[in-house]
Each structure stands twice: as structure tokens, then as C-alpha cells.
Amino acid sequence: MTHEPAAPAPAAPRPRTVDDGSNFRHPLYQVLLDTPGLTVGTAAVDDLLTWGLTNAMWIFPMATSCCGIEFMATMASRVDIDRMGSFVRPTPRQADVMVVAGTITTKMAPRVLKLWEQMPEPKWCVAMGSCAISGDFYRNLYSVVPGIDTFLPVDVYIPGCPPNPEALMHGMLRLQEKIRGQRHGKDFAPKPDAALLKITQPSIPRLVEANRPADLSAAQERASDQPTVDEATPALVVAPEDAPEVAPLVANDFEGLLKEVGVTELPKDGPPLVPAAHHLELARRLKALGYRQLVTIAATHWLAGRGRKGAVADEVEHFEIAFVVRTVGAGSRTAAWAVRVLPGQPLLTLSGVYAGADWQEREQFDLVGVKFAGHPDLRRIMQAESATSFPLRRDHPADAPCAPWR
């Protein structure tokens, strides 16, 4: 009877997001350790390798907002972080330290996680500024991650809004201390502090917290591999077949065009309301008259009983979408109008008239939920693909969750 050798047990999957560099041992160290007679020298060699490691920390810059300006100043001559061997390497593949300097949104978080995963080990992470640490002013906002340690293992926190370049330098020195300590077996695991636990906690548990659900990191990993278009909420295509037939407009000025579409008096409480049926034709005619620049498209959501005139008892829920265009050059003239639509009622897109309407209409769809019939690519633009609501509607809760990031 023959015995087949037992198949080796499959290796347990490595938790990808908790690698913090503390387990790293230089391969040369092991060679020395295994060589007879050289064990005496290994301690000194380890010190030498640690010295090299801590004085050549290349930084991957994850600078997103105002803290990023202080981050940039740290590289300049006054602070000159190069003197400790650190410089910015704008690729994750050759970087040792990711410095997250600025606010991270739920749309950005999967990209940040993916860049972190592309950094080779050993690697470290620095949270620079209160936005990176906790979300700061924006922590309860629908779109902001309440601290990057809800998805990245942070080694050093640098407080401030913003921390100045000297503070970042100090943070890097503390990181050096931490690495040296880790190489000598010192424990840097965070200790629960009763006083700290009383302050506002993030809406999802941090990586180091015991109550963090085991599947949350996996969900965040999956989210970072998602295509930019969420399969669950495919692009909203609203066919323009029902576009009403309207007579071409012929007036040669904006006031004349307004009269043609039935607006005889300019309102004092906002741009004139143009019937939705004439909206596209009005834009076409204005463009032909030299209004070549689309300045803005901005939608407002009004709940039932409210409108631009204030409280109106019999008013129904509706949207008002304002459009502003202008002529280009000296003596520029501006034309503004608004269109009123009901929830679910699409408005014809202007993207075929003004190229800039493409992104601006996507923004109004993403944030307010207005649908534009005939738009070539109507999908979310500011929010994460997994978002399911419209945050600039008046009934939207400001601190709405956005799985798996907040």
C-alpha cells in the first residue's frame, strides 16, 4: 500500500490591507544569520541596514487639497526633506511611504487603496492633516471618508489644519523612530485611550479596531477593483424620441427670443422660466447669435409647498434648472433662463449644442437627480459609483452612509 504524500495545506490568504512593514526582514540579514561565524556581526549589520532603510524613505505623494501645498513646501529649500534621504517619487512602485495630505472622498478612496497596494513592502503610511486623520470639517459629509485609517494602516498622524512643513518633517522623524523601534521588537500597537474614545468616532470602524467586521476590508478591496461604471447602476439613457416639435425661433436678441417662447415680463426673483418644450431650440438660437460659452447649469430641488417665491401651499415637488450662457470677447453679454421639471420628467440635453453641457448635466444628475434626455453618457461624475442617492436634494441626510467607505 502506498501512501501519497499529503498535499500541503493551502496558505491562508494574507490580509492585504494591514501590511505595515513591521514584519519586514532584509534578505541579506538572513544570509548573514545563516553563515557560521558571522552571527556576531549581524546585530551591527542590522543596525546598518536599518540606518539605510530609515534614511532613504521615498515618498509617494497622495496630496489632494490644501495640505498638499504644505506638503510641496516641505520639499523646497527651507525645509528640504531631501536631507534625510526622502524625496517624492510619483509612482507607487518605487515608494516606501505614502503621505496622504488632504481630504479623501469616497470616490477617491478605492484609487488610494489601489495605489497603496501597488507599493512594495516594507511600506508605511502617514496621515497629514486633520482631513486625512478624521475627515475634519467634512467628516459628516455624504462624500468624505471619516479618516483614512478606516481603510489604510496609518503609522504616523500629523495633526493640524494644515500642518506646516516642519510638522511633516517632525512626523517623518517620528516614523524613523518607529521603524527603528519595530526592528528592535518594540510594540507600537495603538493602546485604547478612554479619553480619546469619548470623541466622535468614524461611522465605520478603523482597521485596528476589534469590532471591525471581517468582511469590510474585503469589500473595500473589491471596491478598488470595480470598473468606473457601476454595473448595478448602469448609465441612465433617456431617449429623446419624445422631443416635441417646436417652430424654429427667429428673433435676433435674447429679449425677443423670450417673447417668442411666451415670456413677456422678466421676473425679479430669478431667471425667466422657459417652457421645457422650447429649451433646446432657445439654446440653439442663442448659440447662433454668438452666445458661444456655456457658463453654468445649476439645478435646485424644491419640496412640495415650497418654490422660488417661498412657501406656496399648492406647490408640488419640482426642480428648477438654471442655464447661463454668454458671448465671448469685449462687451460680453449674458443670457440666463430656467426650466421647471417634475421629479422623473427628463429635460432635453444641451450637450449637442454646448460641449460643456455634457459634464455639467452629469453633475446635476449625480447631485440632484435631474435626468437629461438624449445625453450621451449620463452617469455619476462627482460621487462614488456605488452611491445610490442625490445629496443636493433638500430631503437628503447630510451624513448619509456610502458603503464600504463611510
Ligand code: SF4
Ligand atoms: S486639514 Fe485643513 S488644510 Fe488640510 S486638507 Fe483639510 S481643510 Fe485643508
